[in-house]
Amino acid sequence: MISLQDAIAIVQQSISPMESEAVPLGQANGRILSAPVVAMRTQPPFNASAMDGYAVRSADLADGIQNFELAGESAAGHRAPTALEAAQAMRISTGAPLPEGADQVVIQENSQRQGGHVRLEDTARPGANVRKAGIDFAEGDRLIAAGQRITPDAIALMASAGVEVVSVIARPRIGIVSTGDELVEMGEEAGPDQIINSIAPALVAHVAGWGGEPVYLGIARDNRENTEARLALARDFDILVTIGGASVGDHDHLRPAFETLGGQFRFEKIAVKPGKPTWFGCLGDTWCIGLPGNPVSALVMARLILRTAIQACLGQAHELVFQTAAAGTELAANGSRETFVRAVEDRRTGRVRPLDNQDSSAQSALASSTCLIRRPANAPPLAAGERVEILRLD
């Protein structure tokens, strides 16, 4: 059995990034840029007013002039009607172009309008309330580096920079296969000895959130033919994930079926709890990840191994970010497998408390936990208040 750290390294080293594709900016949220983004425009493209008020020449204010002749209005979206002469002011709106000659805007609150004149009370401050052309960015500036995830804020930046299409890393297609005679799908009638397939819909949600394109392929029943037929679908995907049948039982057909089809294992077990039977290998050009059937084992290992694989497809190094917290109770010595303990973080004290039910089938505990406490292999007992590493669950 290999360590979790080695398993993650094998996944990262095995999987190469996907090709690039062009997508319209409006559909690019969450995607990973495969090329840097360069501004096609300057922003703002002109010297603009930052406030509603009056554009003036600051030199006039420095000369003590307070009474200005009004020289029309500059409204947003329109070129200023005229250049500003000495002792003239122009009514101006926020975002409107500054007239030529002006270099300051006096805010409306410091003005008194009198017919064709305006009285302005302000000191000379060249550039005050003016947004210089290019203060945000200039045409040709490199705005966002390759490898960055596109956020809504980045979409705003690129839209204003005149970028309409972006080059991103293609989303890996992830096929998901469940296994087991005991399973029925949500909405189907369950017999007295059957349970509802709960892991597959959770994985579909996780995969989409992690940047993959999930495709659910149904349930392989507990016989060899059916299992091989489902595994053969792997060729249409970048990654095929199987759920269950990973262990050593008489009805666990996955491993022999995988090998019959020519699959090659890269690792077959991980010294981790929950999730020991998790395996990884390749079948033709497709990477395959076998998750255990116990729901908590599957969903914890999905975070650690499947997420790493998706990030490798996206050219990202998946670093598990562990934080530290004080243990809310004492913790027993750990066995030989690195263990992820389902726990709740007390928002007030910041202490983390393990949940009572640590069974790897307990979906109620996983759904109510906010973090996993990482207990290294063979860790000694720990007193309440001592620091532990935690992995927050999102």
Ligand SMILES: Nc1nc2c(c(=O)[nH]1)N[C@H]1C(S)=C(S)[C@@H](COP(=O)(O)OP(=O)(O)OC[C@H]3O[C@@H](n4cnc5c(N)ncnc54)[C@H](O)[C@@H]3O)O[C@H]1N2
């Ligand atoms: N003799 C041994 N038995 C087991 C070992 C072992 O080392 N020696 N390992 C145990 C560990 S650890 C785990 S984890 C499980 C993993 O078993 P499998 O991957 O073979 O999973 P199944 O037997 O198919 O199912 C286990 C459990 O999970 C339920 N299940 C399966 N699929 C789903 C699904 N899609 N949604 C919800 N629940 C699912 C299934 O009904 C079983 O209850 O093996 C131990 N045994």
Ligand code: MOO
């Ligand atoms: O690894 Mo199993 O996941 O201990 O239940």
